[in-house]
Amino acid sequence: MEGFDVIASDERKVGQVLRTDGDFVIVEGGLLRKTQHAIPRAFAHVDDREHVVRLTVSKELVDDSPVLKDGELDRQATAAHYGLAQGYADPETQGYGDVTPDDPAWSAEQTGARSGVEPAAEQRARMREGEDEAGPHGRQIIPPDPHEGP
Numbered sequence: 001m002e003g004f005d006v007i008a009s010d011e012r013k014v015g016q017v018l019r020t021d022g023d024f025v026i027v028e029g030g031l032l033r034k035t036q037h038a039i040p041r042a043f044a045h046v047d048d049r050e051h052v053v054r055l056t057v058s059k060e061l062v063d064d065s066p067v068l069k070d071g072e073l074d075r076q077a078t079a080a081h082y083g084l085a086q087g088y089a090d091p092e093t094q095g096y097g098d099v100t101p102d103d104p105a106w107s108a109e110q111t112g113a114r115s116g117v118e119p120a121a122e123q124r125a126r127m128r129e130g131e132d133e134a135g136p137h138g139r140q141i142i143p144p145d146p147h148e149g150p
Contacts, residue, residue: 001025005052006039008059017053021073025053027062036068038078057082 006014006027015029024038043056066077109119
């Protein structure tokens with residue numbers, strides 16, 4: 001596959017295959033300023049008969065992808081650019097799965113409760129029971145203007 005031309009889904013030439021790196025095809029393109037991009041193999045289909053690699057993504061998407069710096073591939077950034085899930089480490093926990101206060105595993109509702117924000121479900125229940133200063137159907141009751149005459 002090395003040396004094969006790479007053709008995008010919009011039939012534009014992206015460059016040539018330099019090498020493969022795990023699940024990525026490394027492509028070099030450009031006329032004067034050569035750049036190297038990694039393309040997930042899931043989007044690359046080899047045509048040995050024509051000596052080309054056809055992509056299911058556009059040239060624009062490849063050109064906007066992270067550039068390899070000194071030949072080093074940032075797998076996480078490249079996978080994120082192409083919308084592929086990449087394995088991440090589990091969030092840190094304390095004890096037997098208890099999450100720490102700054103843990104990203106906290107839900108938005110848990111974070112809000114810690115910040116003193118009343119959960120939406122409790123707020124709706126309170127409004128239904130009439131404990132809120134709302135009129136019928138949850139509308140705010142506007143008190144009469146004390147400056148107006150009778």
